[in-house]
Amino acid sequence: MMRGPSIIICLGVATWIATRQKAAGLIAPLPEALKWLTAYVTLWMKYPIITEMAEQPYTVASDSETSHDDKQSSFPDLALGIDIGTSKCSVAIWNGSHVELLRNTRNQKLMRSYVLFRDEIPTGGVSEELPHDDQEIFSGSAVFNMKRLIGRVDTDPVVHASKSLPFLVQTLDIGVRPFIAALVNNVWRSTSPEEVLAIFLVELKAMAEVQLKRPVRNVVLTIPVAFSRFQQTRIERACAMAGLQILRLMPEPTAVALLYAQQQQKGIQENMGSGCEKVAVIFNMGAGYCDVAVTATAGGVSQIKALLGCTVGGEDMLQNVMRRLVPDFGSLCSNHSMEAIKSLGLLRTVTQDAIHKLSTQSSVSINVDMSMGPKICCSLDQALFEAANKDVFQTCENLVRQCLFDAKVGAEDIDDVILVGGCTRIPKIRSLVLGLCKKESTCEGINPLEAAVCGAALEGAVASGISDPSGSLDLLTILVTPLSLGIRADGDKFIPIINRNTAVPSRKDMLFTTSHDNQTEALIVVYEGEGKTTEENHFLGYFKITGIPPGPKGSAEISICMDIDASNVLRVLAGAIFPSTQLPASPFIEVRMPTLDDGHGLCAQALTKMYGSSLGLCTVERKIPQ
Amino acid sequence: MTRSRCFVLRYSSRKKGRCLVQLPSPQPSTEMNGTLTLGALPVPGFRSAAILTSRPRQPMRTLAFAPAVALPAVSRSLYDVLQVKETASAAEIKSAYRSLAKRFHPDASAAAASPASGEEFIEIHRAYATLSDPSARAQYDLSMPRFEFSGRTWARTRRWETDQCW
Structure with missing residues (x-):
């Protein structure tokens, strides 16, 4: 009875998504919208319970003793915590007394993240009765590793490294978004990482709705530290496509820090121990990213002292080993024939399996007969594995040191070392991190694969305004900026205004001056990153300020203020001021960043080509106040 | 129908955003790191303390931009911001910062009922950044406008000029 109207709403939403995408410069033809529609309708047919549930008004549970289910309905807007991993995803929620991980129909807590485009309706396999096997996922019909591809341009080395994946990743190397396609009925059908992520999130959402027996809208997502603000907007877009509203985007180690803070708090309550400060190093390495954080925790407040991340992960190690096994790996990847894909898929399965086994065994024998390429029969041992991944381990070491x-913080100040993520099962990684922190063992009581999602669920409860009588939600993480934020000045230099590891919310301002005589306009080009020059950093946006009082170069004063507000939104406020009175020469311009849409690599080139340094800025020597 | 709520698309900010960022401070060059270099501190006096304590704002500007919270007066010291005594130990300063963060940080559960704009936290963090760093705190203490304080403070404190004679 209720299904009719919901389908109509669906139709409306699907069309709206299509127009919205089009408006945003995303090519979304009508068939795309239809695909969405069918996906939604199928979900409706699959889960009629959701629509029926919607009819029931929410009942506020009485404050007396309530059963497990009643507790959930007593906070209908409680946010879910979702950890979208490069390889696996998980969903968790605060159930009134502790964090609970949701399981899919196959009773799995960790669900492999991929979307299979086999039939008309793409599926992420979250609620399928039978799991898709490696052969299907590596057949070219499935798109995975979307977290590594999302929000990246085709000049990015990570995108180039993704070319060895079974689905199609095509690059033109001009700074636009890469072309990504899945093989459907022997035709490469285009898609985008955002779309794939959205389809997967729709499935996760449906799964959660069935289990919680209520609609789900608010979520807390964990993201890698290395994600730029532009990539964050892509994640936001994917969530919007899936009908989810993001309450917070938490860097993964900070979610773990929150969980650690809660455990410390609990320990103090139980043992009546001292509430002294504990310093923990959190090392998180998954399939796609590696993050490190140092946190100082006391009284449920986890103060992040430093955050650092990079795009190195298990996927890189897998590729390094595959390269060792097959000499002409490159040519095998570039050849996208059915046979090559099949061989590559087989190689990937076998290698992955061998690496997993190597965490507990000293050596593994690999026997694989690929239809294309050589027959491989060798044994992989720790020494060989470590030699193949020397650079990866070196990067990890540098990251922790930095x-x-x-x-x-020195090694002697560290109380605990927390290792999370699948790759921390690798013996070399464990010994490396523990060695650098001069510790014998890792922190107990933290599940390496579930810590991030549990932290996200805790944050979801805190951000939803839930308070727990026992005080186990009396938590706070004081976040810092993972990357420096600044502008282009002094030619092509990157001048940070808000430095890395600054507590947010934050506001900083800086004075700049003109680089030419009688310059009345200036281009403010905003970047994020750690590189000395702008090319090494993430481009976020640009705008032009006008009305600078004419004068010899270096005489004008241009004030640029960067502000990260309570919702982690970055705004840049700029304008010229009269040096004598400090009053604005003309109205200031305030821009919310990032302003860019896709194809930002091209955009930076166009700006340079069009304006060169004519609208450039220079830094001002610090003046000593009288 | 309630169901349709789930598909509302939101590209906008997650919390209600603040309307406007305030204008840059008149002394932005000293504000960049929150602390001053030695050369900037020749005379311990009212003016340099004012620069350090908080961003001095001209009244007409604060009026024009109507910030969300009452901005601290120039006379409010960093110790006042953190609500600690001037003799507070490093541990006391740290725990004061933490408890204030729990009240004023926009992400804190206590703040969830009445969303903080972040202004208070920025102020608290700025105070903490100076006072938690021993050398920055020492410099700040030297520049404190002692003559503004009561006789009790005056009697207890040694000034660097007198230190030279001892």
Whole structure:
């Protein structure tokens, strides 16, 4: 009875998504919208219970003893915590007394993240009775590793590394979004990482709605530290497409820090121990990213001292080993024939399996007969694995060292080492991190695969305004900026205004001046990152300020203020001021960043080509106040 | 129908955003790191303390931009911001910062009922950044406008000029 109207609403929403995408410059032809529609309708047919539930008004549970289910309905807007991993996803929620991970129909807590485009309706396999096997997922019909691809341009090395994946990743190397396609009935059908992520999130959402027996809208997502603000907007878009509203985007190690803070708090309550400060190093390495954080925790407040991340993960190690096994790996990847895909898929399965086994065994024998390429029969041992991934381990080591340095923490100050993520099962990684922190063992009581999602669920409860009588939600993470934010000045230099590891919310301003005589306009080009020059950093946006009082170069004063507000939104406020009175020469311009849509690599080139340094800015020597 | 709520698309900010960022401060060059270099501190006096304590704002500007919270007066010291005594130990300063953060940080559960704009936290963090760093705190203490305080404070404190004679 209720299904009719909901389908009509669906139709409306699907068409709206299509127009919205079009308006945003995203090519979304009508068939795309239809695909969405069918996906939604199928979900409706699959889960009629959701629509029926919607009819029931929410009942506010009485404050007396309530059963488990009643507790959930007593906070209808309680946010879900979702950890979208490069390889696996998980969903968790605060159930009134502790965090509970949701399981799919196959009773799995960790669900493999991919979307299979086999039939008309793409599926993420979250609620399928039978799991898709490696052969299907590596057949070219499934798109995975979307977290590594989302929001990246085709000049990005991570996108280039993704070309060895079974689905199609095509690059033109001009700074636009890469072309990504899945093989459907022997035709490469285009898609985008956002779309794939959205389809997967729709399935996760449906799964959660069935289990919680209520609509789900608010979520807290964890993201890698290395994500730029532009990539965050892509995640936001994917969530919007899936009908989810993001309450917070938490860097993964900070979610773990929140969980750690809660455990510390609990320990103090139980043992009546001292509430002294504990310093923990959190090392998180998954399939796609590696993050490090140093946190100082006391009284349920986790103060992040330093955050650092990079795009190195298990996927890189897998590729390095595959390269060792097959000499002409590159040519095998570039050849996208059915046979090559099949061989590559087989190789990927076998190698992945061998690496997993190597965490507990000293050596693994690999026997694989690929239809294309050589027959491989060898044994992989720790030494060979470590030699193949020397660079990866070196990167991890540098990351930990730099993070400890940034946090001004020595090995003797560290109380706990927390290792999370699938890759921390690798013996070499464990010994490396523990060695750098001079510790014998890792922190107990934290599940390496579930810590991030549990932290996200805790944050979801805190952000939804839930308070717990026992005080186990009396938590706070004081976040810091993972990357420096600044503008282009002094030619092509990147001048940070808000430095890395600044507590947010934050506001900083800086004075700049003109680079030419009688310059009345200036281009404010905003970047994010750690590189000395702008090319090494993430481009976020640009705008032009006008009305600078004419004069010899270096005489004008241009004030640029960067502000990260309570919702982690970055705004840039700029304008010229009269040096004598400090009053604005003309109205200031305030721009919310990032302003860019896709194809931002091209955009930076166009700006340089069009304006060169004619609208440039220069830094001002610090003046000593009288 | 309630169901349709789930498909509302939101591209806008997650919380209600603040309307406007305030204008840049008149001394932005000193504000960049929150602390001053030695050269900037030749005379311990009212003016340099004012620069350090908080961003001085001209009345007409604060009026024009109507910030969300009452901005601290120039006379409010960093110790006042953190609500600690001037003799507070590093541990006391840290725990004061934490408890204030729990009340004023926009992400804190206590703040969820009445969303904080973040202005208070920025102020608290700025105070903490100076006072938690021993050398920055020492410099700040030197620049404190002692003559503004009561006789009790005056009697207890040694000034650097007198230190030279001892």
